[in-house]
Amino acid sequence: MDVPVSWNYNVSHHGTVVVIVAHPHALVGVDIMQVSERPNAKTTSIGGFFRAFESYFNANEWDCIRCSSDANEQYERFYRLWSLKEAYIKAVGIGLGFSLLRAEFFFDERDAQWHLRLDGEIARAWRFDSTFVDATHIVSVAYGPLDAMWKPETSSIFPASLNVAKAGTQPNHNDEGTSAAAWVKRDLADLIAHTP
Template identity: 40%
Template structure:
């Protein structure tokens, strides 16, 4: 059994009618309905791709037929394979997905807890970087803020901020605690401060409640905006997502018509903060 790292570039996916209708047929009905409720096309595409990635993983790596997969959510909102099927699994993967910016990514590990988070480095859409940092101050320790603020230019500070943020998010997603976890309980120490494009680092250390945790490995990588292949991740296309798919429902042309009416994304970027 091997680690799985997959990425799908939603930012460059403009689904045709046949693609969107096929995708909608290949997810559970309640998932289809939830995806259809997103206001913007970008969010609908990301959610759809995420569900297809999970089902592809379960079919191809865990050998469960597509039409026998039933996904549910934990009380904290993490997608998991429904328990009634678990006793038939000879190869069990833990998995997690994340979507932001252009990408949806999936990470899966056999028999290990796993969390993944992806972020696009961008300037705050509704405030200055200084004000943005003030809002987010409670989410980081004094040590982490010192590292962020000492990174150099405003853009470098934002890059360091998002690096710390994705580390924290990936950890709490791995342990499945949800938004109620106090992020100041976890502190990251970066052995390598400079991340180069297409370079992978595994030397970051975690302190939990002041004690170093040696049982966790943090894989970090960054990619240029124009690079279609994020480091460490295999980039898939739409045909890859559905190559093992078995349609679950009948075709629903109104679903395509509804999707076509959505704006791609908000006209003005808004920054979502964790509180």
């Protein structure tokens, strides 16, 4: 049986590098990080920098980040884990409204692969690649099943309906007597194209 082609693509950039990834039958997400980027050392120590991100990584991920005493290795591990999380949320189409603590990444030495534990369960249908594309940039790619795409009707992140301006309507007048766009209520599901 032929699976219909449903090209998914994703783009990311950091520094001077732009990456694009595409797949005909899977969700894809990509993120690139410049691992040489550092906070201003005069105002932020490595510990202070990491504290700003405490709520985005769980204990095992922090252990992975901090297992080296070398600051450069810690930054590299931080940026790699961050890019894996970004690639995943971009693949499912949910954005940063998603609690990143739900997605725990770990490297399995047995198969030399990165894996995702989502809400405590290993997400076996997902594949992740993370590698250097040059001396200072790590790129991470997430591949997953089409049915894992974020759906507004099953999410509590956004309201089920939004107020949107309806083009071509007569303008309303606000309290100051100037015209304002006419607003109508639309279901979020009606604004997003559905994939079968």
